[in-house]
Structure formats: C-alpha cells, structure tokens
Amino acid sequence: MSVISATDAVKIYESGDKTLRALDGVSVSVEPGEFASVVGPSGSGKSTLLNLLGLLDEPSEGAVTVDGTDLSTLSKRQRTDLRRETVGFIFQSFYLVPTLTARENVAVPGLVSDDRSDLIERADELLTRVGLGDRLDHYPNELSGGQKQRVAIARSLINDPDILLADEPTGNLDQGTGAQVLDVFDEITKEDVAILTVTHDEQVTDFADRTIRLVDGVISDDR
C-alpha cells in the first residue's frame, strides 16, 4: 500500500484576473522505501506537487490520500498532526536555527510532543546515524554545508515519518557532499521510509529508483 498518493490532483493559483493551473491532473503514489525524484523545468509544478504531498497545501480538485485517509476529510489541526507523524521535510537552504546546536535543531520538532523524555537520546542517535555523532554540540555556523544538510535530515526523521520530502536537497552542495547526502538517503530507504525529492541534479536522478518528469503541470514521464 502506498505511503502517500495524489489522484487527479489539480492546483489552481489565482492572482488578480489571472489563473494559473500549476498542476493539471497529476496522479502519483509513493511506495514505502522508494526513492523517487521529480524533475522538470521551472514552473512545471514540481514544488506545488511537493507541497500537496507534504500536506502543506490542498489540491483545488482531486484528492491526496495518506494511508487510505483522504486529506479533504481532515481539519487543519488534524492535518498538522498527520503531517507531523507522516512527513519529514528537507530544504535546499537547510533552515537550521542558528542559535541551536545540531542536537537541539534535531530536537526542535519534538518540543511540541507531550512525551519528551527520550528526545535528546533520539536526536543523538539520529545524528550518529547520519554520521555526525561527533558534531552533536556544534552550532550550524561550525558545520559545512553537507553537515548542515545531514542535521536537517536527522531533524526530518525525529518524528518517525513514513516519507521524506526533499526540495533540491543537494542544490547548495558540491558533488562530493551531495554524494554523502545520497548515501544517507540510501540508508533511510532501507528502513522502508520513502523519499520524494524535487531536483535538477543529475547525480540525484541517476541515484533514484524512479524519476517523475513534470511538464506544464502534467506528468510526461514516470519510470
């Protein structure tokens, strides 16, 4: 059964008298442990698709389904809770809090959960898993780009998500550190966590199990 899926998703943005069909009937489903990449020219709807699958936005038409639950049946609050339990996010510019250590940055999403007893241990464990066991108390400005992205990956895993959504995760990294991040992704997918990434980086598409090509809001190729 798929982790998350979109069926005939349409997303229309309206600004003034212009309407933009960012997505025009897209059906995608992501399986556990799958590493899928989404490619396409800019303006083709990649980020919009990511926002829909990340439960950050709702489709104008069509449905997004998580574990058999149709998103449109949930309240905003329930959607936020579902997002916390299901989805982890990784961004091109990392978005770490500069005044928090690596460990604290990883633990931030857990601050809102009621059970915080093993939060620190979990953060340390995740940082060790992404190869930063010796950088727990370093601040972001003491870390390289690749290390920052790995902290961000550890952060995305703190709530035990089923899927990681990554927006250009290697966009700010060089070839070598990009490869390190991909290795971490590989480790993660082995534990049945799916990864869906939007990318322009061929290194990533070569690495992916599946590449979805979007052109003008429709899927032109999916294999």
Add this chain to the structure above:
Amino acid sequence: MIDSPLARFSPFLAFARNNLSRARARTILAMAGITIGVVAIASLGMFGATLEQSFLDTTDSAIRTVGVGPGEDAEFQTLGREQVAEVERYAGDGDVYTLSRGRASVTGLQQTTTASLVSVSDPGVFVTAESGQLPPNWRSGVAIGAELADTLGVEPGDSVQVGDENRRVVAVLAESSRASFVQTGDAVVLPPGELGDGASQVLVRADTPQEAFAISDELDSNLNSDRRTRYSVFDAESALQRFNEQISLIRTFLLAVGGVSLLVASVSILNVMLMSTIERKEEIGVLRAVGYHRLDILRLMLYEAALLGVVGSIFGVVISIGLGMLMNAELLSDPFAFSAQALQFTVLGFLFGTGASFVSGLYPAWKAANARPVEALRD
C-alpha cells in the same frame, strides 16, 4: 537549551529565550524601552506620592491647628482671659494655646533691625531650638529665629537689645514649616506671658486634621452669630482641599507622561516582534511543516514578547525603587520611607509594562501563526 532546567519546565519558554538571544542588541533595546516606560510610570507616580507625603509631614501640625483671632465685629482688640475662656469652652478635646505678637527694634552684635516679637503660652509645642535650648521653665532670655540670628550675627550666649532691654539669647530656633501658624524665622521669641495678658491669637491643636476641622466649625457656629463676626476662625481645610486637588492633577499628569512613554515602548516592541517574524518567516514555515500548530507558533511568539516585557519591567521596577529611595532621602529624609501608595505605583508600572508588551506581541504573533507554511517557505 533543550537540556536546561528552564527547558524541562517549559521548552517553549527556553526556545523563546533562545530566539531573543539571536538579535541581542535589538532585544536589549526593546527591553530598555519597556524599562523606561515602567520607570516613568512607577517613579513619576512615586514622586507624586512622596511629594504629597512630604507636604503632609511638614504641614502636619499646621493642618491640625485652628487659629482664632478678633473678628471684624469684635468689641476687643486682643483676646483677654474672658475671650480665651470662651474659645476653650467650644474647643472640645483640642489643646488651647495663646499667641501674642509685637514689634520692636532689635540690636545685635552687627546691626539693628526691626523684628517681630512672638510669645506663645507653650513654646515647646511650636518651636524647636537648633542650637542652645529652651529652658523647661522659661522666664528670662529670648530665643531668636534662624534668619534673624544670621542678620544680627548672634549665637546662644550672646546678648541682644530688644526694645530698650538687654536680653540673653538662650537658643537659635530651627526653621519652621512655612505652613506653621507660628512663624519664627525673623522673630524674637519671648518667654510666655511677656507680651502682656492680651493674646493676638488663640491656637487650638487637635490630634487629627478632621478633628481640627470639626472644632473649627464648632467654634465658628458658637462664637459668631449670623450677623456678627466677633471672632475670625481659620483652619487649613480649604488649603488642604486645594492641595489635594492640585496633587491629584499633578499625579494624573505624571501618570499620563508615564503612559505615553510606555505607549512608545510598546510600539517599539511591536516593531521588534514584527521584524523578527518577517526575518524568521522561513524558520516559522519549517516549524509549521514539522508539525507545529498555529497555536504553538502563537505561543512561542507571545512568550518572546512576554519575556521582553517581564525582564524589561523587572529592571524598571528595580530602577524605580532606587529612584524612589533617592526621592525619599531628599524629601522625607529616610530612603526607606516608602508609602503603600508609592509601592503601588511600582506594581502598577510592572503590570503596565508586561501587559503592554504582551499586547504588542499579539499582532505579530497572530501574523506569524497564520502565515501559511507554503508561503513562508517559498523563496
């Protein structure tokens, strides 16, 4: 941050504190704004209260005193035994004293001048010696007001010529309150009874101002009829009323000044919080993406605003109490003579300070909480 005792108590409070430490200078300036506002409210309020206290302290004896003198329809020039007895009859529990005045030329070591002469039935009640002392059973010698002593260049032990008599100076008197019925600054105080039997004034002193005002009414209604004012009776009631009106006006004005400065401070908090939400737009988007509810964001931002307010106000209260001690030392000659009212103003300042910054945090917090996570993350 996450492992600190504060974080165990409230991780959000620790997170808020951490966020404030990011733009340290800005945080300190915003707090300084609140501090200044609180100091303005608290210390200006305290200033009013201390001023009032100081006035009441120095005029206390005058306010409790009722003066009685010959009225415009009086058939007597001075108050003789008979009149004093009449006053005594209606004076209730008040203590009755007689005061006689005169004028004479006085010659000291340096020069001759004309001075007023004063004699009270119980000098110890109305005057205090600054140097030398008033003998318990005062029969001879004179006491001299501070200013006059200065002019004449005399000290206790010297002799002065009053009228055509040579008198020894037994004491130089301390300055009397300007509100006092017995002004001695440039007067020669003679022993009781030295200015003849007739008193120019009878003074009735009560225990409280209210009692004095009641005695005053009693005297006026019993000694005078509708048509004839035989005695003029005067008390400090209307003066006190005027003073109270003035002080409340001053206090309102001072509070308004304090309020305005606090308003300015809360605008600066509003500005700081808005800047910080705009700056941290992406970060707030990430928090929303990783499962923070809108309420969580709201709470985080409000904690930040409240922290600014609480810390700023605490500093404000500390500074105000320091200023209050200076005022007390100056006006009441005891740094710790805080009246309950003065302390109320520090509480008021604190509440206003924290309240104002909490209120100015509301809009930015609401704005941050309602930014859609997608828009927050869009580059």
